[in-house]
Amino acid sequence: MKTKERFRLMRYESYHSGRSLMLMGHFFTGGILLGYTVETILKAGLLEVLSKEKIEKQMENKKGTLFSHDVAQILNECRKNGIFKEIKVSKDFLEFINNNYQRYPSQQEKVFKKMSEKKITIARSISHTYYYDSLIVQLDNCLFDFTSDHSVSVLYFAYRTLETRYAQDLLRQNAFALELFSKFAEIVKKHTVSLRSDLKQNIIQDLSKGPIYYWGRKSAAKSIIFEISRISKQYKASKYRFQKWSRDS
Numbered sequence: 001m002k003t004k005e006r007f008r009l010m011r012y013e014s015y016h017s018g019r020s021l022m023l024m025g026h027f028f029t030g031g032i033l034l035g036y037t038v039e040t041i042l043k044a045g046l047l048e049v050l051s052k053e054k055i056e057k058q059m060e061n062k063k064g065t066l067f068s069h070d071v072a073q074i075l076n077e078c079r080k081n082g083i084f085k086e087i088k089v090s091k092d093f094l095e096f097i098n099n100n101y102q103r104y105p106s107q108q109e110k111v112f113k114k115m116s117e118k119k120i121t122i123a124r125s126i127s128h129t130y131y132y133d134s135l136i137v138q139l140d141n142c143l144f145d146f147t148s149d150h151s152v153s154v155l156y157f158a159y160r161t162l163e164t165r166y167a168q169d170l171l172r173q174n175a176f177a178l179e180l181f182s183k184f185a186e187i188v189k190k191h192t193v194s195l196r197s198d199l200k201q202n203i204i205q206d207l208s209k210g211p212i213y214y215w216g217r218k219s220a221a222k223s224i225i226f227e228i229s230r231i232s233k234q235y236k237a238s239k240y241r242f243q244k245w246s247r248d249s
Contacts, residue, residue, distance in 0.1 A: 027124040031100030093240035130235035137176040162206035172216035175231035181211040
């Protein structure tokens with residue numbers, strides 16, 4: 001298996017697991033896994049644009065952006081080098097990701113102190129999953145368009161393996177991914193040409209069920225379409241803002 005595919009499988013697993021945990025209310029572990037997903041997509045993009053010399057220098061010195069866990073810093077470096085410029089995400093959400101990416105009690109205590117000084121609430125909820133979806137889907141789609149390489153894309157892999165529980169979990173209530181259903185369905189169909197006829201037929205059959213089927217809740221089609229539209233408008237990563245609190249309130 002190629003290196004790009006191995007890292008894509010790692011991102012796929014962390015995104016699937018993080019999403020599932022967040023939707024169950026396990027925000028601590030879910031936040032770490034989704035933070036890892038964001039970090040690794042950004043670094044996959046950075047590896048596409050950095051020169052071989054810069055990569056080798058960072059690997060040799062074991063320092064630099066490739067060794068950072070600060071998603072805001074990594075995104076900034078990506079943009080400087082010509083990738084992910086079109087990604088729309090607020091500074092608050094990048095900070096939110098970093099805050100929830102802290103694994104150790106000492107790190108969490110620093111975050112709590114910093115946010116308390118700013119009078120910002122440290123709130124997490126199931127709906128935060130959708131903000132992560134917004135950013136991760138943007139990044140994955142952008143990386144795919146930039147490279148034209150399906151081996152780097154989590155979304156492509158999900159649409160290619162719709163018969164699996166993993167793919168179905170990834171798309172369940174994922175408005176931002178389902179909005180790209182038609183795009184990735186067409187791309188996947190093009191890549192089935194060389195497959196055995198039975199495999200090709202199964203993939204096309206799964207794709208023919210459409211985005212409403214993979215939403216995951218048994219509701220009327222109109223209700224699901226409305227919900228996809230509502231989430232994709234309300235929970236864009238660019239719209240995320242911290243909530244302030246006051247001791248007097």
